[in-house]
Amino acid sequence: MPKIYITRIVPEAGIKMLKDKGYEVVVNPEDKVLTKEELIMALKNQNYNALFCLLTDKIDAEVMDSFGPQLKVVANMAVGFDNIDVIEAKKRGIMVTNTPGVLTNTVAEHTFSLMLSIAHRITEADKFTRAGNYIGWAPMLLLGNDLSSKTLGIVGLGRIGSRVAHHAVKGFEMKVLYYDVNRNEEFEKEFGAVYVSLDDLLKESDFVSIHVPLLPATRHLINAEKIKLMKPASYLINTSRGPIIDEAALAMALADKTIKGAALDVFEFEPKITPELLLLDNVIVTPHIASATEETRSKMSVLAATNIIEALEDKIPSNMLQN
Numbered sequence: 001m002p003k004i005y006i007t008r009i010v011p012e013a014g015i016k017m018l019k020d021k022g023y024e025v026v027v028n029p030e031d032k033v034l035t036k037e038e039l040i041m042a043l044k045n046q047n048y049n050a051l052f053c054l055l056t057d058k059i060d061a062e063v064m065d066s067f068g069p070q071l072k073v074v075a076n077m078a079v080g081f082d083n084i085d086v087i088e089a090k091k092r093g094i095m096v097t098n099t100p101g102v103l104t105n106t107v108a109e110h111t112f113s114l115m116l117s118i119a120h121r122i123t124e125a126d127k128f129t130r131a132g133n134y135i136g137w138a139p140m141l142l143l144g145n146d147l148s149s150k151t152l153g154i155v156g157l158g159r160i161g162s163r164v165a166h167h168a169v170k171g172f173e174m175k176v177l178y179y180d181v182n183r184n185e186e187f188e189k190e191f192g193a194v195y196v197s198l199d200d201l202l203k204e205s206d207f208v209s210i211h212v213p214l215l216p217a218t219r220h221l222i223n224a225e226k227i228k229l230m231k232p233a234s235y236l237i238n239t240s241r242g243p244i245i246d247e248a249a250l251a252m253a254l255a256d257k258t259i260k261g262a263a264l265d266v267f268e269f270e271p272k273i274t275p276e277l278l279l280l281d282n283v284i285v286t287p288h289i290a291s292a293t294e295e296t297r298s299k300m301s302v303l304a305a306t307n308i309i310e311a312l313e314d315k316i317p318s319n320m321l322q323n
């Protein structure tokens with residue numbers, strides 16, 4: 001009977017699918033991230049055939065050494081997979097899968113939640129009101145900025161970036177600029193979007209939203225020099241991966257008003273956050289929850305389980321990462 005290890009409690013739907021197949025499913029009972037040593041201890045000599053893991057689990061060669069040769073698949077319950085050494089897995093004949101598609105809309109919604117919240121000063125206004133400072137309507141109180149008719153620069157036109165563009169154009173009549181390694185003329189026609197260089201995007205956008213995966217080439221893609229290109233009245237939104245932005249440089253830029261604000265769901269050294277960011281009113285932070293709705297996390301759990309079942313039934317998993 002195949003044995004599966006799940007590194008943390010996840011939505012039940014995926015666990016049930018695996019159990020319904022008759023697999024032996026072991027779930028780490030503690031609702032916390034396992035350290036590397038704890039993960040290795042949990043896997044060693046246990047003969048697991050599949051690992052169901054999360055973006056907080058670093059699956060490198062050392063962890064793979066503890067798998068044993070029967071391990072067929074590492075299924076990440078995330079669309080991003082920078083936590084897994086995919087090349088090393090391939091060398092060892094281990095399949096790696098992720099969960100794209102099911103979270104696209106939810107992450108796009110969270111991106112807009114952040115964009116609207118920073119532009120309309122929602123968190124500042126909430127704090128202000130709770131502190132008892134609301135003594136009456138005032139014409140100059142907490143003025144923010146509109147999204148409508150503004151220019152949104154999308155960095156990375158994958159599924160999520162495209163969905164954000166959809167909401168921007170169809171919902172808010174924004175103008176969309178985009179930068180990606182690939183140009184997409186069909187997308188340009190559909191949304192009236194304009195393909196530009198990263199520098200031009202930063203110079204011309206009122207809102208910049210990051211949607212690239214974390215790769216060696218995208219680490220610190222947005223550094224001090226790039227932030228300086230942005231308009232003083234612009235906002236930076238990040239729902240992709242923290243290290244794409246040089247967080248110390250961003251904190252400085254926000255403190256000295258090089259840009260107007262930032263709304264971040266991900267952090268360079270998460271769960272740690274550059275302390276200076278947390279002192280600023282022109283910053284909104286959420287704890288890496290862009291895909292965190294009941295509906296979507298359940299679908300992610302089901303998709304990770306589906307990938308495991310496919311691999312264990314000797315099929316190519318739907319979301320296999322290596323070709």
Ligand code: GLV
Nearest residue numbers: 077078079080291
């Ligand atoms: C979340 O960040 C994911 O990659 O799914």
